[in-house]
Amino acid sequence: MHIPMPSLNANQIMHFWFRVIRSTENDCWKWVGSINKSNNYHTAYLTIGGIKYIAPRLAYYIHTGIDPNEYEIAHTCDISICCNPRHLWLATHQENMQDYFDKGYSPSYGNTRLTKEQIKEIKNLYSISSPESLAKKFGVTRQQIWRIATGRQRTVQ
Numbered sequence: 001m002h003i004p005m006p007s008l009n010a011n012q013i014m015h016f017w018f019r020v021i022r023s024t025e026n027d028c029w030k031w032v033g034s035i036n037k038s039n040n041y042h043t044a045y046l047t048i049g050g051i052k053y054i055a056p057r058l059a060y061y062i063h064t065g066i067d068p069n070e071y072e073i074a075h076t077c078d079i080s081i082c083c084n085p086r087h088l089w090l091a092t093h094q095e096n097m098q099d100y101f102d103k104g105y106s107p108s109y110g111n112t113r114l115t116k117e118q119i120k121e122i123k124n125l126y127s128i129s130s131p132e133s134l135a136k137k138f139g140v141t142r143q144q145i146w147r148i149a150t151g152r153q154r155t156v157q
């Protein structure tokens, strides 16, 4: 269940952006306010009226005027504390998880991220190794190995 976005006055909006390093238009705008760390995942948040709101959701809302509602905010840049509206997109939970997997993350291994070389190696080794051994070798899940080997892995930037 998602908490509806609060109505914000100019002062609150100013306070929000005060906690964001807005560099150039296309760079990541990093949150410098409160951060909740769990499972290697950093959640930027701002407390308004006793409620903790996720900072990138607020950024999206302030920028577009649209309450993300049941959607999640996904990052094209993978920086969870980035508040640059240009890096944010609305995703269903499923899309967000898919995006996460496609980029080489694995929920059971936190922020394990595979390099292009590792992905190439997995593809090469898949025909001669078992998915289990590859999963162990690269520290990812068997499903992820399968996804990579069968080409269901999007190109990693």
Ligand SMILES: [Zn+2]
Residues within 6 Å of the ligand: 027, 028, 029, 075, 077, 078, 079, 082, 083, 084, 087
């Ligand atoms: Zn970013």
